[in-house]
Amino acid sequence: MAADEPDWALTAKTHLLGLRLYAIVGISAAIIVLLFVLLVLIVCLRSTHRRATRVKHASGVIPISMKEVAVGDRKVCCSSGEASSSSSEVKPVVGKMGNIGWGRWYTLSELEAATNAFDCRNIIGEGGYGVVYRGVLPDLSVVAVKNLLNNKGQAEKEFKVEVEAIGKVRHKNLVGLLGYCAESAKRMLVYEFVDNGTLEQWLHGDVGTFSPLTWDIRMKIAIGTAKGIAYLHEGLEPKVVHRDIKSSNILLDKQWNAKVSDFGLAKLLGPESTFVTTRVMGTFGYVSPEYASTGMLNEASDIYSFGVLLMEIISGRNPVDYGRPVGEVNLVEWFKGMIGRRQGEEVLDPLIEVKPPPRALKRVLLICLRCVDSDAHMRPKMGQIVHMLEGDEFPFRTDQRSTRAGEIISSPNACSTDIKESQKAGDTNEERLMWR
The missing domain is CATH 3.30.200.20 (Phosphorylase Kinase; domain 1)
Structure with a gap:
């Protein structure tokens, strides 16, 4: 170092590799700039990651505790x-x-x-x-x-x-x-928000001398409900078994359109599964007997519940009512007994002011019986139920043995011998008496 050059001069040599002071300052400045750029990049990357995470959550993945629900x-x-x-x-x-x-x-x-x-x-x-x-x-x-x-x-x-x-x-x-x-x-x-209450309120609430639920409105509600359930069973993969079909879970809008609600007990049934075994849950009076006794659940359980609901819509009675006389407490048993005694018209809700045509009533009564068949395999599918409710054809069984029975019973010239033959063909007593 020259004698006349001060120690702090930029051109003065340092002990660091003999570099001059201005070189050390330049290198230090470059390092500081580089660190600043790296910090900015890190902040930007973290911000981008947070935005991507928010989009992922909003697109259908919900964090629940430490797990996510798809x-x-x-x-x-x-x-x-x-x-x-x-x-x-x-x-x-x-x-x-x-x-x-x-x-x-x-x-x-x-x-x-x-x-x-x-x-x-x-x-x-x-x-x-x-x-x-x-x-x-x-x-x-x-x-x-x-x-x-x-x-x-x-x-x-x-x-x-x-x-x-x-x-x-x-x-x-x-x-x-x-x-x-x-x-x-x-x-x-x-x-x-569905703005007209529940079916239960309109069936069992204080509605006056005559119910605003006319026969046509009741059928509209039944068909809408059946279409909703049919979509769950036949329009989705995996199919959804609702497990709690009842009047309080059927919401109505101002035009009496039905909307099935409350899926808290629902089960998903994959294409390879014919049933799922689960703890018996549901509402007393609507639960199918085979599910109640075995815990084996499939769409036939929903169909039974719909059958009970359809009886409730027709009669205005609760599925179980301990305030009624012995023999009328259980809606399904009372309903079957009334049809067996050829008193089908007497199951109608007395609050219905204008009674339906006999043919229309008989068709819906027979659909009820098919839905609550004790043999779950003989119950129709929900898509078939929609078709039967909307159409004019009689909803007889679709197997070969009932074809002959349906032809005999629907014939106006059917005699007692034919009726007995239809019984051998497998038709129920209630069905035969309905169509005589």
Whole structure:
């Protein structure tokens, strides 16, 4: 170092590899700039990852505790009796108010605001599953918010079942699931609001001297319900067994269109499974005898429940009513007995002002009998039931032995000998007496 060159001069040599001071400063500045650029890149990458994660959640994958529930296209294995699912990727479709995919992820604060902090005055239904509230969203649309009760983890189970079963399903006779909320231990489901109460309220409530449910309206409700169930059984893969078909789960709009609701007990049945073995659940009076005794569940159980519901629609009676005389407590047994005694017209709800034509009544009564057949294999499919309710043909059995019976019984010239032959062919006593 020159004697006249100060130690702090930029051109002064340093002890670091003999480099001059200006070289050291330049290298240090370059390192600082490089570190800054790397920091910016890391921040950008993290931000991109967070956005991608939010899109993935909104497109149909809902985190529940440490697991995720798939609501995309499903593949379900039911050999063990419980449904498991895996989802294929769902392309997000962004709409107004942040709707992405099949439904919206609502926050707890949004639903609290919509229901006025879950005010009891907004309750429109309640049961063992939880409480349903009427809610109004910021865009003034009305929704139904089901707040699931967390009894021993039941809320988690029902939340998962309903999302898996009908998360992406859209059918005019099924209540639409619009979205959900999963915050902390809270599990809530947001449905479309159906504004005319339940079928149970209109059948068993105080409606005056005559019911507004005319015969034609009752048949419209029955057909709509049957179409909704038929879609669950025959229009989805895997098929959905509702397991709780009853009048309180049939919602009605102002035009008396029926919408099947409450899928908290539903089970998924894969294409390779003819039944699923599960704990017996449902509502007393609607549960099929074979399911109640064995726990083996399939779509035939729903068909039995629909048969009971159809009897309820026709008669205006509850499936089980201990306030009635002995012999009339159980609706199915009373119904069969009345038809067996050729008193089919007397099963009609007395609140129906205008009675249906005899032929139309007989057809629907026979559909009831077919649905509650003690042999589950002989019950018609829901698609067939829709066809029978909408058509004029008699709903006889479809197997060969009943073809001959149907021809004999429907013939106006049928004699007692023919009736006996039809009995040998396998037709039931109730059916034969109906058509004599």
